[in-house]
Amino acid sequence: MAEFVPPATRFVDLPAPFRMRRGGVLHGARIGYETVGELNPAGDNAVLILTGLSPSAHVAAHPDNPAPGWWEAMVGPGKPVDTNRWHVVCVNSLGSCMGSTGPPSPDPATGEPYRLRFPDLSVEDIADAAAAAVRALGYERLACVIGASMGGMSALALLTRHPELTRNHVNISSAVHSLPFSIAVRSLQREAIHTDPRWDLGRYDEESYPDRGMLMARKLGMMTYRSADEWDTRFGRTRVAPERGPEPSSAPGFEPGPEPATAPFGAEFEVERYLECHAQRFTRRFDPNSYLYLSRSMDWFDLGESCGGTAEEALAALRLDKALVIGVQTDLLFPLRQQRQIVEGLSAGSADVGFLALESPQGHDAFLVDTARFGPPVSKFLFEL
Amino acid sequence: MAEFVPPATRFVDLPAPFRMRRGGVLHGARIGYETVGELNPAGDNAVLILTGLSPSAHVAAHPDNPAPGWWEAMVGPGKPVDTNRWHVVCVNSLGSCMGSTGPPSPDPATGEPYRLRFPDLSVEDIADAAAAAVRALGYERLACVIGASMGGMSALALLTRHPELTRNHVNISSAVHSLPFSIAVRSLQREAIHTDPRWDLGRYDEESYPDRGMLMARKLGMMTYRSADEWDTRFGRTRVAPERGPEPSSAPGFEPGPEPATAPFGAEFEVERYLECHAQRFTRRFDPNSYLYLSRSMDWFDLGESCGGTAEEALAALRLDKALVIGVQTDLLFPLRQQRQIVEGLSAGSADVGFLALESPQGHDAFLVDTARFGPPVSKFLFEL
Known part of the structure; x- marks a missing residue:
C-alpha cells in the first residue's frame, strides 16, 4: 500500500x-x-x-x-x-x-x-x-x-x-x-479509478496498480482546477510535435506510458502533453483508496x-x-x-x-x-x- | 460493428x-x-x-x-x-x-x-x-x-x-x-475509450465492447454541454436514495450496470444517477471508433x-x-x-x-x-x- x-x-x-x-x-x-x-x-x-x-x-x-x-x-x-x-x-x-x-x-x-x-x-x-x-x-x-x-x-x-x-x-x-457540478466532476474522477480493473475493489498493489484510472482522475481534476482563459494564454493550439506518430494500422501494440503521441489517439496538443506529464507525476504519489475516500467526503x-x-x-x-x-x-x-x-x-x-x-x-x-x-x-x- | x-x-x-x-x-x-x-x-x-x-x-x-x-x-x-x-x-x-x-x-x-x-x-x-x-x-x-x-x-x-x-x-x-479547454475535454473523453481494455485498438465487438470508456466519455461530455447553474436548479444536492448500499466489505463483486448505488463508490446523488442513466443510453448507440474519429477532427x-x-x-x-x-x-x-x-x-x-x-x-x-x-x-x- x-x-x-x-x-x-x-x-x-x-x-x-x-x-x-x-x-x-x-x-x-x-x-x-x-x-x-x-x-x-x-x-x-x-x-x-x-x-x-x-x-x-x-x-x-x-x-x-x-x-x-x-x-x-x-x-x-x-x-x-x-x-x-x-x-x-x-x-x-x-x-x-x-x-x-x-x-x-x-x-x-x-x-x-x-x-x-x-x-x-x-x-x-x-x-x-x-x-x-x-x-x-x-x-x-x-x-x-x-x-x-x-x-x-x-x-x-x-x-x-x-x-x-x-x-x-x-x-x-x-x-x-x-454543488452538483463539483459532485459530478468528483464522481467521474472516482469512476475512472474504481472502474479501472486494476483497482480491484481496492486490493491493488505496486505491481497491479490503477494507473490509468488515477491518470484520468487527475487530468479531470486539473481541467477543473484552472480556467479556460488561462489555458488559452498558456497553450493555445500549440502542437507537441509537427508530425503524428506511426499510422494506426502499423502502430505497435498500444502501451501506456510517457509516449502517447506514438499511440492511436495519443497526445498531439501541448495542453494534452501538459496534462499527461503532470498527471503521471501524481498517480503513484497518492493512494487511490485515500483519494476515493477523501473525494467522497467532499460530496457528502x-x-x-x-x-x-x-x-x-x-x-x-x-x-x-x-x-x-x-x-x-x-x-x-x-x-x-x-x-x-x-x-x-x-x-x-x-x-x-x-x-x-x-x-x-x-x-x-x-x-x-x-x-x-x-x-x-x-x-x-x-x-x- | x-x-x-x-x-x-x-x-x-x-x-x-x-x-x-x-x-x-x-x-x-x-x-x-x-x-x-x-x-x-x-x-x-x-x-x-x-x-x-x-x-x-x-x-x-x-x-x-x-x-x-x-x-x-x-x-x-x-x-x-x-x-x-x-x-x-x-x-x-x-x-x-x-x-x-x-x-x-x-x-x-x-x-x-x-x-x-x-x-x-x-x-x-x-x-x-x-x-x-x-x-x-x-x-x-x-x-x-x-x-x-x-x-x-x-x-x-x-x-x-x-x-x-x-x-x-x-x-x-x-x-x-x-481552444485548449475543449481539446482537453475531448482528449480525456477519447482517453476513456481508448484506454478501456475492451476497445482493443478498435477491434471490439458486441460481446466485448468498451462500455466503461463510452460511459465515462459521455458523462464528461454531458458535464461540459450544460452549465453548473442549471444543475444547481435541477439537481441541487438531492440524493438518489435515503440509504447507502451495502457496506463495502460485504458488497458483492462490483458489476457494471444500472445499479451503481449498490457498489462501493456508486452513485448517491441525483446528478450522478442522471449522468449514469443518460450515458447508459448512449454507449451502445454510437460506434466508439466513429466517436474517436469525429472527436479528434474537432480538435484538429x-x-x-x-x-x-x-x-x-x-x-x-x-x-x-x-x-x-x-x-x-x-x-x-x-x-x-x-x-x-x-x-x-x-x-x-x-x-x-x-x-x-x-x-x-x-x-x-x-x-x-x-x-x-x-x-x-x-x-x-x-x-x-
Missing part, C-alpha cells in the same frame, strides 16, 4: 476509540503534522492550516525539511503567513496517505491495510481529528484557522463543532457544501445538514473576532456565490467579516499559484490580528 | 475516389441524409443542416419516419425552420455511424469494417462530403446552411471551400477552431490553418447575403468570444451579419433544448430571407 509521508512529518495519536461520524471507530489512529515558526511564550500565536484533498502536512520549508512545501509562496519568514510572528501548524487530513491514518494504513485488528474496510470518512471526521490533534499537542486556543478548498470545508466543520478552538478564520475558495459535506439546520444558521452561531473569506471569479468547482454564502452566514454572528472576490485567471488553484493576488490580503489580515 | 441508421435515412454515393485531406481515399463511400418539406419548383428553398458530433440525419419527423428528430422543436411545419416554406436537407457526417461511411463501415478492399484503417478524418472532409452529397442530389445553390456545434465548424469549412454553394448562413455555438479543425491564413481572412473572403451567429453565455466548450470572432470575420466581407449572445442557462446544449431563446431569432432570420 502506498503511503507517502514527508521526511520531517511528525505524528500525534488520536484518542481511542476515535468515533467516525457515519459509523465505525478507529483504534491507534494518528495524524501527521508539521510546524513552522516558534510558539511564543504566551502560546497565542498558533495558526492551524487545513489542506485541500491531496497535500501533505509539509506546508513550507523548515529546518527539519528544507524542501519547498505545498504553500511555500505563502508561508515562511516575511511571507504572508509570516513565520517570524506565527507558529504555523499544518495537519494532514485523516484518511489521507501522507502521515495520517487512512485506507492504506494497517488496521490494528488484522495487521493488514484497511483498504475498503476503512470506515466511511466525512469532512467532520477530518475536522474532529484535526481538533483532537491540536489539543493533544497542547494548543488550547488558536490565533487563526486557515483552510482552502477542501481545507475550507474542514475548517468550517471544525469551527462549528469546536467553536472555542480559534479566534479568527481565513476561508479560501471553499463552500458549505458541494453539508454544513447545514451536519449542524441540524441551515448552513447560514450554523455560521451565524459562530463568534469569531475576525474572518476573511476569499473566492476567485474563475473558479468552476467552488463558484463565487458559495464564498458569498459563507460571508453572509458569518456576518450574522461575527463582527468583522471581510470578503474578497479576486479576478485571478487561475481558477480554483489560484490560492496555490497566484501569490500576487492572495498574498497581500492574507498578509494584511494576519498583520492586523 | 455498430451502425445505427434511422429507418428512413436515404443514401447518396460520394464520387470515387473521395480524397481525404490528411491522406487516404475512400471508394464506394456514401452519405446518409434525410429531407423534410418540399423542394419548390424554382429549387431555391433548400436549407442544409449540418449536425453536431453525434446526431443522425433524422433532424425532424417526416412522413417516412414520424419519430421525433434530434432538432424536432426547431424543424417542422410552422416551426422556426418552417418546412412549409423550406426544404430541409440534413446530412449525417462522414465518419459517423448513422448512415454515412465511417470506421464501422465495410472497407471495400477487404470486406471487413475499416475500424482504425479508416483514413484520418478532418472537419474539411466532412464538409467536402456534405457538399458532394448535396451536389449529387442536384442542389446547385442552397438558400441557407445551418450548423451548430461541430456542425458549425463543418459549415464554416463548407462555406470557405465551396463558397458558391449557399447564399445565407446560420452558425450556432461554434468556432473557427477548438483550424479554419485559418485550413485556408492558409487567419480565420478572419478566410471569413472575410466570403460574400454571404445574410448571416446570423448565435452563442450562449454559459457555453464552456465554445465560449462566446469564439462566436464574436466568427462575426468579426464575416462582417468584413458580408453585408448583413447578425450576432446574438443568448443568456440561456443551458450552456452548449442550449440550441437543442432552449427553443424559447433559439426559436425566435432563427425564425426571424429565415422569414426575412
